[in-house]
Amino acid sequence: MNRIEVMTQSRPSIIVDHVSKRFLKRNAHSFKEAFVSWIRGRKVRADSFTALDDVSFQVGEGESVAVLGLNGSGKSTSLKLVSGVLKPDSGSVLTRGRVAGLIEVGAGFHPDLTGRENVYLNAAILGMSRKQTDERFDDIVDFSEIGDFIDQEVKHYSSGMFMRLAFAVAIHVDLEILLVDEVLSVGDAPFREKCTARIRELAEQGVTMLVVSHDMKMVEELCERGIVIERGHKVFDGPTKDAVAYLRGER
Amino acid sequence: MTGTFVDVSEYDRPGRGNGLIDVVRWRYLLGVLIRKGTATRYRNSTLGWIWSYVKPAAQFIIYYFVMGIILQNHRLEQYAVYLFSGIVVVNLFNEAFGNATNSIVDNRALVRKIYLPRELFPVAAIIGAVIHFLPQLAILIVVCLFIGWVPTLTGLIGFILGLLLVLALALGLGLLFSGLNVRYRDAQNFVDLIKMFSTWTSPVLYSWVLVADALKNHPWMSFLYTANPLTIAVELSHTAIWEPVVSTPIGLPDTFEAASITAVVITIVTLIVGQLVFRHYERTFAQDL
Numbered sequence: 450m451n452r453i454e455v456m457t458q459s460r461p462s463i464i465v466d467h468v469s470k471r472f473l474k475r476n477a478h479s480f481k482e483a484f485v486s487w488i489r490g491r492k493v494r495a496d497s498f499t500a501l502d503d504v505s506f507q508v509g510e511g512e513s514v515a516v517l518g519l520n521g522s523g524k525s526t527s528l529k530l531v532s533g534v535l536k537p538d539s540g541s542v543l544t545r546g547r548v549a550g551l552i553e554v555g556a557g558f559h560p561d562l563t564g565r566e567n568v569y570l571n572a573a574i575l576g577m578s579r580k581q582t583d584e585r586f587d588d589i590v591d592f593s594e595i596g597d598f599i600d601q602e603v604k605h606y607s608s609g610m611f612m613r614l615a616f617a618v619a620i621h622v623d624l625e626i627l628l629v630d631e632v633l634s635v636g637d638a639p640f641r642e643k644c645t646a647r648i649r650e651l652a653e654q655g656v657t658m659l660v661v662s663h664d665m666k667m668v669e670e671l672c673e674r675g676i677v678i679e680r681g682h683k684v685f686d687g688p689t690k691d692a693v694a695y696l697r698g699e700r
Numbered sequence: 701m702t703g704t705f706v707d708v709s710e711y712d713r714p715g716r717g718n719g720l721i722d723v724v725r726w727r728y729l730l731g732v733l734i735r736k737g738t739a740t741r742y743r744n745s746t747l748g749w750i751w752s753y754v755k756p757a758a759q760f761i762i763y764y765f766v767m768g769i770i771l772q773n774h775r776l777e778q779y780a781v782y783l784f785s786g787i788v789v790v791n792l793f794n795e796a797f798g799n800a801t802n803s804i805v806d807n808r809a810l811v812r813k814i815y816l817p818r819e820l821f822p823v824a825a826i827i828g829a830v831i832h833f834l835p836q837l838a839i840l841i842v843v844c845l846f847i848g849w850v851p852t853l854t855g856l857i858g859f860i861l862g863l864l865l866v867l868a869l870a871l872g873l874g875l876l877f878s879g880l881n882v883r884y885r886d887a888q889n890f891v892d893l894i895k896m897f898s899t900w901t902s903p904v905l906y907s908w909v910l911v912a913d914a915l916k917n918h919p920w921m922s923f924l925y926t927a928n929p930l931t932i933a934v935e936l937s938h939t940a941i942w943e944p945v946v947s948t949p950i951g952l953p954d955t956f957e958a959a960s961i962t963a964v965v966i967t968i969v970t971l972i973v974g975q976l977v978f979r980h981y982e983r984t985f986a987q988d989l
Binding site: 454483 | 702703704706707708710714728729733736739740743744810812884885886983987
């Protein structure tokens with residue numbers, strides 16, 4: 450299978466093609482347990498739980514698409530598959546262009562390093578070079594509103610400051626595809642506003658977006674298309690308004 | 701474009717890396733990770749880097765007292781130099797191997813949330829161990845120069861090749877066990893066992909002659925002992941550092957050349973197996989951590 454049929458208006462940036470993902474409920478966590486189960490003829494591997502079952506969707510270049518669904522429906526799993534943290538058990542996930550995720554920002558922060566050191570560390574983790582980081586450092590600090598605290602160790606930051614800095618780094622990375630997962634719940638209202646504005650700005654610049662959120666208002670504002678996932682199956686794909694209505698109707 | 705077709709080969713598959721080759725491409729991040737490791741190693745400790753000197757010094761004193769004085773190994777000329785030049789090699793191995801094994805679990809926050817070539821973590825851990833090893837090496841060199849050591853070029857080349865062999869072995873085993881460790885935490889204990897054996901199954905505390913004598917009737921066991929990559933590296937270290945400062949060097953075992961080749965083969969096989977196992981388990985790192 451070397452060719453895939455296009456389902457979007459523009460050239461697709463993200464293709465999720467007949468993807469299934471199963472998680473294992475493991476029965477053995479040590480060599481001993483595995484060995485004992487094996488001796489007794491019990492299952493060593495594990496029982497599986499299907500998080501995504503034969504899901505296909507595409508996101509065209511410059512499109513903003515929301516993935517909606519109740520808790521545990523497989524939304525975050527699909528985002529993690531696109532980011533590459535998880536790999537599909539069957540089917541394929543394909544991307545075109547640089548992918549960056551606002552998925553649990555701050556994952557790479559080290560509490561014992563200063564804000565400045567953490568900015569460089571995280572920018573590198575997100576794929577930026579030293580030169581790029583140097584160039585954007587001031588913008589990042591401005592955006593985060595951290596000010597003089599930048600040379601303090603991050604463990605002395607308030608949780609709001611921490612998230613603001615982490616978000617500021619993530620949002621200043623070069624990207625063609627942005628994955629957003631529930632991070633907009635960070636910070637106070639003005640900062641949240643600023644983040645949403647920044648994301649909208651990126652969308653206008655033609656960045657492709659895949660958003661997971663429970664905030665329907667924001668989703669309707671940001672995305673033109675919505676995909677509803679229910680217990681691992683795609684049940685709806687269409688305009689955001691209809692997707693939200695579908696989800697509300699389900700409840 | 702609806703209804704047309706796109707060529708799959710123009711697309712990337714997220715999360716599919718090229719193993720150790722990716723580390724070269726991500727070398728800037730590798731550098732940053734190493735700096736993070738060295739910068740945070742002794743955070744919140746008053747003595748800080750002094751611990752890097754205190755620990756090997758304490759270990760050295762114990763071994764010198766027990767092995768050298770009580771068990772009479774001081775019949776080996778310049779036993780202190782003999783001991784130290786061997787012990788630094790084994791310490792390097794243990795540190796590198798131990799760090800690499802824990803590297804994935806220690807970085808779980810990152811591994812679970814952001815895709816990076818995961819080989820970066822064991823490699824960064826091993827380079828961190830090398831940095832940690834430098835103070836010990838500096839002490840060794842200063843002491844040896846003080847007692848009249850004149851380094852030879854071939855000796856130094858051998859010493860460096862020995863260290864590279866040990867690091868490659870540590871990387872191979874580190875990849876193997878760091879991959880296993882994610883799913884089965886017992887791997888850590890197994891690693892502790894290997895680390896314990898490493899000191900005693902190479903001629904660090906005694907000379908290889910004693911082993912050769914004891915295994916006189918079992919030449920293949922003797923060969924196996926010599927072909928241990930750690931034995932090779934320790935012997936190369938002795939040749940470079942200890943032999944020039946004594947009047948009666950003991951030289952190398954007869955089988956040293958064949959054993960060296962075997963050791964290199966063992967190390968390459970370990971690297972390949974380590975990488976394969978790592979890649980096998982890597983697919984499920986994010987969900988197993």
